[in-house]
Amino acid sequence: MMRALARLLIGLVVAGAAAAAAGAQAPAPVVTLTITGDGPPAVAGADRLPGGATTFRVVDHRRAKRGRDMALVRLEPGRTLADATPILARVGEEGPPVLRGVAAIDHWLSSEPGRIVTRTVALRPGATYALVEGDAAPIALAVGDVPPHPALAPPAATVTMRDHRFSGPAVLPSSGAVRVVNRGARYHEILAIRLERGARSRTVRRQLRRGVDPEKIRRISFSSFFIPPVAPGAVNDVPAATLRQGRYVLVCLYGDRESRNRSHVTLGMERAVRVR
Numbered sequence: 001m002m003r004a005l006a007r008l009l010i011g012l013v014v015a016g017a018a019a020a021a022a023g024a025q026a027p028a029p030v031v032t033l034t035i036t037g038d039g040p041p042a043v044a045g046a047d048r049l050p051g052g053a054t055t056f057r058v059v060d061h062r063r064a065k066r067g068r069d070m071a072l073v074r075l076e077p078g079r080t081l082a083d084a085t086p087i088l089a090r091v092g093e094e095g096p097p098v099l100r101g102v103a104a105i106d107h108w109l110s111s112e113p114g115r116i117v118t119r120t121v122a123l124r125p126g127a128t129y130a131l132v133e134g135d136a137a138p139i140a141l142a143v144g145d146v147p148p149h150p151a152l153a154p155p156a157a158t159v160t161m162r163d164h165r166f167s168g169p170a171v172l173p174s175s176g177a178v179r180v181v182n183r184g185a186r187y188h189e190i191l192a193i194r195l196e197r198g199a200r201s202r203t204v205r206r207q208l209r210r211g212v213d214p215e216k217i218r219r220i221s222f223s224s225f226f227i228p229p230v231a232p233g234a235v236n237d238v239p240a241a242t243l244r245q246g247r248y249v250l251v252c253l254y255g256d257r258e259s260r261n262r263s264h265v266t267l268g269m270e271r272a273v274r275v276r
């Protein structure tokens with residue numbers, strides 16, 4: 001899960017806005033990240049970012065097998081990218097909690113080769129962000145002045161992550177957005193594991209809780225409903241269209257020093273849900 005950060009770091013600084021007057025619901029501004037090779041993405045549309053809902057459009061022109069994951073890191077008030085850079089370099093080794101007090105991973109932007117992936121996130125007004133992936137040189141983005149910021153549209157369902165459990169509805173939609181909120185004090189991730197025909201929910205959940213490698217569990221598949229580890233307080237809307245009708249288990253497979261490297265699912269962080 002740490003592959004993006006382990007590769008090192010680049011930053012693209014996106015700066016939020018001073019709190020602006022609330023205005024009419026305007027469409028969220030769009031930032032386009034274009035990937036054509038192994039280098040950092042080309043960034044367009046990020047020079048006048050307000051806080052609030054912002055749509056990231058990730059265009060990956062490569063003919064690669066795997067997409068790329070970029071962490072959208074929020075700097076804590078008063079911290080600069082120069083403060084955060086040496087600590088970000090330790091995240092691959094030590095995990096995101098090493099950032100505490102300096103920065104927080106609130107969101108991830110993932111690409112899919114040959115496709116366009118969009119993700120709308122709420123950028124905190126007045127905050128500064130860095131897009132972190134690999135070890136290329138940081139791309140600094142000019143910070144513009146700030147128009148009013150729209151809020152995220154209401155989700156179709158909300159799943160809450162705590163230390164160490166999920167809560168939310170037992171049935172999730174397959175359209176609209178599922179909001180995932182981290183109300184824990186730790187970093188958490190979410191992956192929806194699909195139960196294929198013949199899989200017994202109780203058996204699969206027991207195996208997961210025992211720490212069996214999910215790759216070795218039969219009759220399950222991994223959906224693309226996935227958010228890598230995000231910080232306490234992070235709010236992410238995931239398109240429910242990544243879920244097909246059926247039975248799923250939501251799991252947090254993340255583990256770090258705070259959990260003695262045990263995956264959180266072994267601490268009980270799993271929940272059975274149905275998608276309709």
Ligand SMILES: [Cu+2]
Binds near residue numbers: 188253269
């Ligand atoms: Cu967790």
